[in-house]
Amino acid sequence: MTHYRIQTLQPSNGFVQIHMQFRATTDVVYLQLPAWRPGRYELANYARNIKNFNIKSETGEAIPFSKINKEKWAVSITPHTNVLVSYEYYAQQPDAGNSFVSEQLCYINPVNCLLYVEGMEQLPCQVELPLTPTAKVACQLNLNGNKLLAKHFDELADSPFFIAENLQHHTIQHGTCLFHFWAAGPVELDWNQLKSDTIRYATIQEAIFGVLPMTDFHFLYLFREDVFRHGVEHASSTVIAMGPGKSMCETIAYNDLLAISSHELFHVWNIKRMRPVEMLPYDFTKENYSKLGYVYEGITTYYGDLALVQAGVWNLATYFKSLSDDFKKHLNNQGRFNYSLEDSSFDTWVDGYVPGVPGRKISIYTEGLVAALVADLFILSQTKGAYRLDQVLSEMYQLTYVQQKGYTKALYQQLLEKWSGQSMQWYFNQLIEGKGKLTDALIEALSWIGCELETHFNDLGLIDCQLKIKDNRSTEQELLFKKWLNLTASA
Numbered sequence: 220m221t222h223y224r225i226q227t228l229q230p231s232n233g234f235v236q237i238h239m240q241f242r243a244t245t246d247v248v249y250l251q252l253p254a255w256r257p258g259r260y261e262l263a264n265y266a267r268n269i270k271n272f273n274i275k276s277e278t279g280e281a282i283p284f285s286k287i288n289k290e291k292w293a294v295s296i297t298p299h300t301n302v303l304v305s306y307e308y309y310a311q312q313p314d315a316g317n318s319f320v321s322e323q324l325c326y327i328n329p330v331n332c333l334l335y336v337e338g339m340e341q342l343p344c345q346v347e348l349p350l351t352p353t354a355k356v357a358c359q360l361n362l363n364g365n366k367l368l369a370k371h372f373d374e375l376a377d378s379p380f381f382i383a384e385n386l387q388h389h390t391i392q393h394g395t396c397l398f399h400f401w402a403a404g405p406v407e408l409d410w411n412q413l414k415s416d417t418i419r420y421a422t423i424q425e426a427i428f429g430v431l432p433m434t435d436f437h438f439l440y441l442f443r444e445d446v447f448r449h450g451v452e453h454a455s456s457t458v459i460a461m462g463p464g465k466s467m468c469e470t471i472a473y474n475d476l477l478a479i480s481s482h483e484l485f486h487v488w489n490i491k492r493m494r495p496v497e498m499l500p501y502d503f504t505k506e507n508y509s510k511l512g513y514v515y516e517g518i519t520t521y522y523g524d525l526a527l528v529q530a531g532v533w534n535l536a537t538y539f540k541s542l543s544d545d546f547k548k549h550l551n552n553q554g555r556f557n558y559s560l561e562d563s564s565f566d567t568w569v570d571g572y573v574p575g576v577p578g579r580k581i582s583i584y585t586e587g588l589v590a591a592l593v594a595d596l597f598i599l600s601q602t603k604g605a606y607r608l609d610q611v612l613s614e615m616y617q618l619t620y621v622q623q624k625g626y627t628k629a630l631y632q633q634l635l636e637k638w639s640g641q642s643m644q645w646y647f648n649q650l651i652e653g654k655g656k657l658t659d660a661l662i663e664a665l666s667w668i669g670c671e672l673e674t675h676f677n678d679l680g681l682i683d684c685q686l687k688i689k690d691n692r693s694t695e696q697e698l699l700f701k702k703w704l705n706l707t708a709s710a
């Protein structure tokens with residue numbers, strides 16, 4: 220068991236105090252701080268937030284240590300000694316993947332700030348929280364008294380939490396799963412509407428995989444006063460930082476809140492459970508390179524919005540506007556001629572989350588969505604609406620997560636070919652490994668459902684783009700279009 224204790228002695232100075240206790244079993248132990256966090260595929264440098272690092276025995280004697288890289292410490296010790304590690308962590312980043320402490324809120328992402336002992340990752344972990352009698356705790360982990368319990372470090376690292384006196388908490392039961400909605404920060408929102416819309420899109424997502432694989436799911440909403448948008452997925456929760464919270468009752472902001480929430484829920488299956496073989500398990504010590512970002516982010520970006528229109532939560536105009544915005548981003552990125560989708564996935568570890576050098580690369584989110592849409596429409600058109608990408612995902616989930624395996628590009632290709640009944644070598648050669656072919660494939664795929672892109676240059680010299688239904692679409696195209704969006708025949 221590794222025991223952690225968190226204190227917020229003076230939250231106004233931005234630091235939390237962290238104490239870690241474990242029993243050494245060898246004469247040298249290595250302490251590791253995660254070098255990155257799942258959901259953001261680049262190195263993080265969390266160690267720069269640590270100060271006053273010290274190690275003692277249980278009798279209070281200082282234990283010498285040395286750093287062997289920027290987030291790893293070596294400690295020489297007598298075996299069977301209880302070791303106490305203490306430090307302060309600067310928690311002043313109120314986004315969905317970092318930590319933030321104030322007088323009102325203690326928000327911790329353990330993956331940022333808790334160390335683990337190399338070789339002891341599989342042992343249970345316990346986190347003692349700084350709770351007042353009236354404080355509320357939002358977390359996917361079980362709370363026992365004032366302690367959160369995790370089966371192992373990996374589960375702890377995946378379990379951010381909010382502690383506050385004035386957290387809003389709403390719930391709704393859906394089948395075997397209780398959905399929790401926690402809100403920190405100022406917000407104006409129709410919670411009953413959000414609850415019912417959540418159930419509607421969750422039902423669509425659940426139908427793809429045939430199972431909702433958790434008994435509780437927690438939306439941890441951090442509402443800010445500025446314009447902000449960031450979400451991070453976890454196995455049975457998500458943190459979503461949005462702002463301004465006071466605008467969440469307005470249609471555009473509310474639709475965006477639904478979009479990010481639906482995206483993060485889809486990750487419950489696609490990345491938190493079904494995962495590329497090279498990320499199973501996650502290695503917190505270094506880069507976890509994968510060329511499959513178009514599966515775990517591209518398909519998720521595609522289905523996040525698709526589930527909203529299929530559920531009737533979004534109308535067609537809202538969905539078309541969202542897709543048009545994505546296509547606009549795609550058309551204005553010259554990187555589509557310079558870099559392939561799979562190489563762009565690999566290179567999130569280089570520059571994935573900043574604009575980077577103009578025209579250097581493409582996005583596993585935007586271009587990944589385009590590739591997912593083309594795959595879905597290809598299967599739909601080849602099978603006259605009998606099958607689609609849903610069947611590929613469902614079978615891949617059964618063959619990988621359910622059998623405790625990761626997926627590979629070869630398996631994904633094999634399943635696309637099985638459900639389309641066609642070779643899809645062209646798809647991988649041109650859209651995944653090739654450059655500059657996504658746009659033509661997108662335009663062709665849209666024609667199968669009787670849609671087209673209307674484009675023109677705006678005053679800034681950028682391409683504006685609108686997705687439209689063709690006036691003269693055939694009955695066959697119309698039927699496929701309705702199948703695509705789950706619209707009833709009379710819609």
Ligand SMILES: [Zn+2]
Pocket residue numbers: 482486515516519
């Ligand atoms: Zn995502």
